[in-house]
Structure formats: structure tokens, C-alpha cells
Amino acid sequence: MFEGESVQVPVGPQHPALKEPTSFMLTLQGEKILQIAVRLGYNHRGIEKACEERTYVQGIYLIERICGICSHSHATCFVQAVEEIVGIQAPPRAQYIRTIVAELERIHSHLLWLGVAGHEVGFDTLLMYSWRDREIVMDLLALLTGNRVNYGINTFGGVRRDISPEQKADIFTRLNALEERTKYYVSVATQETTLINRLRNVGVLSPADAVRMGAVGPTARASSVDRDIRRDDPYLAYGEIPFKVITADCNDVYGRTLVRVGELMESYKMIRHALEHLPDGPIAVKAPRKVPAGEALGRYEAPRGEDVHYVRGNGTEKPDRVKVRAPTLANVQAVAKMLEDRYLADLPIVVAAIDPCFSCTDRLTEVRRADGPSSVLHWEQLRQYGIEWHRRHGIDFSKLNNSFRCPEDH
Amino acid sequence: MKRPGRMLAEVLRSALRKPATVLYPFVKILMPEHFRGRLHFIPEKCIGCKLCMRDCPANAIQIIKVADKQFRCEVDLARCIYCAQCVDSCPRKALEASREFELAQLQRKDLFMRESPDPSKVSAPASEQPKTESAKSEPAPANKPANG
Numbered sequence: 001m002f003e004g005e006s007v008q009v010p011v012g013p014q015h016p017a018l019k020e021p022t023s024f025m026l027t028l029q030g031e032k033i034l035q036i037a038v039r040l041g042y043n044h045r046g047i048e049k050a051c052e053e054r055t056y057v058q059g060i061y062l063i064e065r066i067c068g069i070c071s072h073s074h075a076t077c078f079v080q081a082v083e084e085i086v087g088i089q090a091p092p093r094a095q096y097i098r099t100i101v102a103e104l105e106r107i108h109s110h111l112l113w114l115g116v117a118g119h120e121v122g123f124d125t126l127l128m129y130s131w132r133d134r135e136i137v138m139d140l141l142a143l144l145t146g147n148r149v150n151y152g153i154n155t156f157g158g159v160r161r162d163i164s165p166e167q168k169a170d171i172f173t174r175l176n177a178l179e180e181r182t183k184y185y186v187s188v189a190t191q192e193t194t195l196i197n198r199l200r201n202v203g204v205l206s207p208a209d210a211v212r213m214g215a216v217g218p219t220a221r222a223s224s225v226d227r228d229i230r231r232d233d234p235y236l237a238y239g240e241i242p243f244k245v246i247t248a249d250c251n252d253v254y255g256r257t258l259v260r261v262g263e264l265m266e267s268y269k270m271i272r273h274a275l276e277h278l279p280d281g282p283i284a285v286k287a288p289r290k291v292p293a294g295e296a297l298g299r300y301e302a303p304r305g306e307d308v309h310y311v312r313g314n315g316t317e318k319p320d321r322v323k324v325r326a327p328t329l330a331n332v333q334a335v336a337k338m339l340e341d342r343y344l345a346d347l348p349i350v351v352a353a354i355d356p357c358f359s360c361t362d363r364l365t366e367v368r369r370a371d372g373p374s375s376v377l378h379w380e381q382l383r384q385y386g387i388e389w390h391r392r393h394g395i396d397f398s399k400l401n402n403s404f405r406c407p408e409d410h
Numbered sequence: 411m412k413r414p415g416r417m418l419a420e421v422l423r424s425a426l427r428k429p430a431t432v433l434y435p436f437v438k439i440l441m442p443e444h445f446r447g448r449l450h451f452i453p454e455k456c457i458g459c460k461l462c463m464r465d466c467p468a469n470a471i472q473i474i475k476v477a478d479k480q481f482r483c484e485v486d487l488a489r490c491i492y493c494a495q496c497v498d499s500c501p502r503k504a505l506e507a508s509r510e511f512e513l514a515q516l517q518r519k520d521l522f523m524r525e526s527p528d529p530s531k532v533s534a535p536a537s538e539q540p541k542t543e544s545a546k547s548e549p550a551p552a553n554k555p556a557n558g
Contacts, residue, residue: 034535061493125417134429139442146446146507152493161444192416370529372522 002238006034013042017120017348024347031343036336044362046382051322053379056082056291059319060154063309066324069112069148072098072105073302074309074324074360075154080235081298081311082156084138085291092237092279094158099237100171100274101145101153103267108137108233109177110260110267113355117257120349121198126188133181136174143167152259158284169273179268186261199254203338203350206251213334216226216327217305218263219354221247222255229301240277241270253353289317295376302327306356345390441509446494448510451556453527455504462496462505463525480527487513488521 012023018263021042027035047066051059064075076098083089090098109132118126138148145161153159163171189195205215210223220227228245230238246262248255291313298309305327314320331354338350368374377385387397431481432439441447449471458481460473470489474482481503494507 050448054467055465057465057495057499059468061495065491125421129420129424130416135430142445143442144444146444147492150491150493152446152495155498164450188416191412193412193414196412 005029011040014355017351018356018358020356021355022358022362025135025348026344028344031345033339033342033344033347036332036339038332040332040358040362042362043359048322048363049382050325051319051381053318055289055317056156056319057289059322060156061150061152062374063322063324064150064154065150066326067357068352069109069357070105070302070304070307071150071362072101072153073300073307074326075152076102076236077298077300077302077309078311078322079113079154079156079298080300081309082291082313083287083294084296084298085294085311085313086287088157088285090158091282091285093162094223094280094283095161095237096278097161097163097283098273098315100163100243100271101141101151103271103274104137104144105151106140106303107264107267109355110122110264111137111182111185113260113303113352114189114257116352116355117199117253117349118195120352121195123192123195123198126185126195130185133178136178136181142173143170155284156287158282160284160302161259161318162283163278168199168278171271171275175268175271179265182261182264182268187266189257196254199252199257199349200250201252202346203253203256203342203353205334205338209337210251210334214330215305215334215335216330217302217333217355218256218259219305219331221245222244222259223251227306229299229306231357233299235300237274241273243270253349256353279400284368289321290315291317304357304360305330306383324360326357328354328357328361329363332356332361441511443509444507445509445511446492446507447475448487448492448508448513449485449490449494449496449523450506450508451485451523451525452504452506453481453483453525454503456481456483457502457504459501461499461501465495465499467493467495476526482524482526485523486521487523488518 006027006029009026009028010023011017011026013021023039023042024035025039026033040251047062051062054062060075060079064071064079066074111130115127115130115134118124118130141151142148143166144163145153153161205213205219205223207223207225210220210225215225216227217224224247226245226247229235230243231245243266246266247260248258248262250258293313294316295310295312298311300307300309308325310321310323310325311319312321335354335356336350338353339347342350390397456473458473458475458479462471463469463473468489468491470486470491472484474484476482490506497503497505497507513521
């Protein structure tokens with residue numbers, strides 16, 4: 001490679017150091033990254049549009065499947081927005097149960113991230129052990145909600161499952177075990193020199209840049225941006241539960257690690273407090289099937305940052321518009337900044353450090369000239385278009401999707 | 411104390427421990443009591459209001475009338491997302507979620523659940539209609555709250 005000459009290297013869409021497809025076009029000079037362009041869209045599923053074709057009740061389960069890791073975040077955010085339009089409020093017990101599930105989800109998400117971060121820097125021992133212990137919280141979620149992922153605990157006006165006294169005791173014991181293990185990981189993260197040296201001064205994002213790029217969640221908090229929706233705009237039971245917002249001033253990947261392990265320890269305290277102060281009473285109030293005309297914005301501090309859902313109702317059983325701003329969409333632009341003038345080898349861990357979720361983020365933007373022709377595709381047309389597109393590329397989905405019934409030879 | 415090899419002791423200890431994984435399928439982990447697994451249908455309780463069909467996010471469930479006040483339930487297990495909203499929606503608790511989760515099949519058509527009322531109890535349609543109990547004749551409660 002000659003001095004001054006640059007090459008373009010595509011990373012992704014398949015396996016761009018992650019399990020999800022997205023594409024990074026890198027302009028390299030030697031080992032140095034000059035420029036990075038992120039191209040989203042390989043995971044676009046049209047969920048916002050699909051919500052308009054489904055009733056609100058069906059919508060909860062669809063919204064929940066935006067993301068497999070922070071499914072409770074999306075569902076709660078959506079449910080909160082709809083409850084605001086309808087003008088109902090979930091009873092205090094339901095709010096607490098939602099909060100407990102939310103914090104359990106944060107624990108599982110951050111433990112997952114810790115493992116992924118270890119994997120990206122070649123510390124697979126950390127991946128194996130942290131994920132082994134993450135099973136404790138996954139089992140707890142299955143116990144409380146009925147499933148390990150996509151918990152389906154939310155419904156309009158409350159929650160679907162109560163927490164029994166036996167379950168409560170069970171949560172306490174398992175939480176103690178998990179907290180013990182997490183303390184160990186905190187000590188590993190803060191004392192293992194190979195890890196610290198690999199993460200220090202990698203993916204630096206200055207506080208000013210974090211604000212300018214609109215970073216959210218642990219990515220922003222690791223750059224001393226003290227923002228947390230749980231404290232700034234309390235929802236659920238967060239107004240009544242004491243907790244510290246963890247920040248770090250390292251501005252690098254190591255800071256993001258410290259923030260996440262710090263948040264883990266806070267989450268244990270919050271769950272204990274919520275369980276000890278669990279109010280009595282009903283777990284749900286009746287909600288109407290039809291949502292009046294109106295609009296609302298739900299805000300929620302997901303494990304990855306602020307999640308925003310906008311819902312507009314039109315007096316029917318189906319929403320008029322649902323708009324999701326997932327935290328990764330806010331963070332992904334910061335990645336380009338973090339990697340400027342850095343080495344190619346830092347790409348995997350820097351991308352992984354924002355804890356990206358591309359299935360949350362992917363969306364379609366159509367840029368139109370103001371004076372150009374406009375068109376609106378309806379759901380059926382969109383679906384037909386998708387089937388035709390795949391057929392042109394040699395895959396025929398039409399039979400698969402149209403048959404509800406199983407063949408009669410069953 | 412900052413030093414490399416912080417996890418070494420843990421790794422060595424684990425070498426002497428039993429594996430954290432289970433020997434599936436020889437050893438099976440039982441799912442918790444309220445797990446949302448394969449659905450089961452109780453034909454005697456179904457009143458045919460079809461609220462489950464209305465709320466199913468995946469259009470996976472169908473309630474089909476087989477005779478007067480007798481209904482059959484069909485669930486496409488490949489479409490079902492196991493949210494158990496139908497269980498919540500059902501005003502008569504005719505559906506329940508089980509702990510079964512091993513649903514893999516070699517053929518798509520086997521991923522199908524069809525639970526019909528007991529043939530001996532199915533009353534023949536039309537002619538024998540008055541024989542079935544009339545006290546319980548309740549119209550399908552379309553105005554009942556459904557979102558559990």
C-alpha cells in the first residue's frame with residue numbers, strides 16, 4: 001500500500017462482526033479508517049406499516065417482536081402511548097410488575113452485551129461464563145412471564161400475569177445468586193488488564209460529539225452525558241424507586257462497559273425495592289377495544305437507550321400510524337464518528353459497544369422531490385410487491401403465505 | 411489488584427465441575443408452570459364466539475362449527491407465535507397453554523393441531539337440535555371484553 005492511496009472495503013451486510021446484517025463501507029488508508037458509511041435496511045420488515053393493519057391487541061405482540069432482546073421495552077412503550085390516548089392508567093401493582101420485568105430485561109441485555117463485548121475482543125472466556133450465568137435471569141423471566149423472550153406480559157390497562165408470594169421468594173434467591181456472579185464480572189472488568197488495555201481509548205466519543213450525534217443510553221452516559229428517561233421523565237414505577245444514574249467520563253468502550261456493569265448492580269437493587277414495596281390490588285383495568293382519535297408519544301429507557309413510540313388513533317380498533325424510534329437509530333451515527341482515524345481492527349468492538357440492534361433500527365426512507373409524483377402503497381399492494389420481488393429472484397412465497405389450512409391428507 | 415489472567419481461577423475450578431448444560435434429549439428441563447407452549451382446546455367449554463380468532467396476531471387459530479353448539483379448533487402451529495392471547499381472550503377458558511415446547515416436525519403439514527369434540531357427544535345437526543340442553547343457550551358474547 002502506497003502512502004496516500006485509499007481503498008474501499010465493504011464490511012457486511014453478512015456478519016459485519018455481528019449476528020445481524022448491516023453494511024459498513026470503509027474507506028481505508030492502510031490500516032486507518034478515513035471514512036465510514038453505514039447502510040441500513042437489510043432487516044427491514046415493515047412493522048410500522050403492518051401495525052396499521054392490525055388491531056391494537058394484535059399490535060402489542062407484533063411490536064414486541066421488533067427486537068428479541070428489548071421486547072418488553074418496545075411493548076411497554078407502545079402500550080403506554082396507547083393508554084395515554086385512551087386515558088386509562090394501569091393499576092400500581094401492574095406498574096410495579098412491568099418495572100420488575102423491565103429491569104430483569106435490562107439485566108439480561110447487559111449480561112448479553114458483556115459476553116458479546118468479550119467475544120469481539122477475543123476474550124471468549126468472558127462470553128462463555130457470563131452467558132452461562134445469564135441463564136439464571138432468562139429462567140426467571142420464563143417463570144414470571146411464561147417465556148424466555150417475547151415475554152408478553154403487557155396488555156392494555158395492566159399486565160397479564162401476577163407475581164405470587166412463592167415466585168417472589170424465588171426471585172430473591174435467584175437474584176442473590178446472580179448478583180454474586182455479577183460482582184465477579186465487575187471485578188473482572190475492572191481488574192483484568194488485558195481487557196482494560198484493549199478497551200481503553202478505543203471508540204472515543206467526546207461529550208460534545210455524543211450530544212451532537214444524539215447518542216442515547218449507555219453510549220451517551222459513558223461520555224458524561226447524564227441522561228436517563230427513568231429519572232428525567234419517570235414512567236411506570238420509576239418515580240418511586242430510588243436509583244442512581246450511572247455515568248462515566250472515559251468516553252471510550254471501557255466507559256461503556258463500566259456504565260453497563262454499574263447499571264446491572266443498580267437493577268438488582270431496584271428489583272429488590274420493587275418487590276418489597278409491591279402494592280396490592282388488581283393487575284389490570286378494563287381497556288376498550290376501540291381507541292379514540294388522538295396521538296401520544298411513549299418514552300422508555302430501554303437497555304440500549306431511549307426508545308420512542310408515536311401512536312395516532314382514529315377512533316377504530318386499528319391505529320392510524322405507529323412510529324418507532326429505536327435507540328440504535330440514535331446511536332448508529334455516532335459509530336462513524338468513533339471510528340474516524342482509528343484502526344480497522346477496532347471496528348468490531350466499537351460497533352458492538354453501542355449494543356446495536358439492527359432489527360430495531362431498520363427502516364425505509366423514501367426521498368421524494370416536492371414537485372414529483374407521489375404514491376401510497378396499501379398493505380395488500382406492499383405484500384404483493386414483496387411476493388413478486390422474491391419470485392423474480394427465484395423464490396416463490398405465494399403458496400406458503402396464502403395457505404392457512406393444512407392439506408386435507410392430514 | 412489489576413493483573414492479567416483474572417478469570418484463570420474460575421476456569422480451572424470449572425474444569426472440575428459438572429457441565430452447566432444438560433444432556434438433552436436424554437435429560438429434559440421442565441418448563442415453568444405458566445409457560446406458554448402448545449395450545450390445548452377443551453371442546454365442551456367453547457361457545458363459538460370466535461374472540462380468539464379475532465385477537466390472534468398471527469391468524470393461526472380457527473374455530474369451526476361441527477354441529478349445534480359443538481366446535482372444532484384448528485391451530486396452525488407453524489404460524490402460532492405462542493403469545494397465548496387467545497387463552498386470555500376466551501371468555502369460557504376453552505383454550506389453555508401447555509408446557510409442551512418440542513414441536514419440531516419433519517413436514518410442514520404435521521405442524522397442525524386439530525382438536526374436535528368427542529364424536530360420541532357430537533349431536534347430529536338440524537334434526538336432533540332440540541335434544542341439546544336449552545338452559546345454557548347463550549348468544550355469543552360479542553360485547554364481552556376481550557383483551558384480557
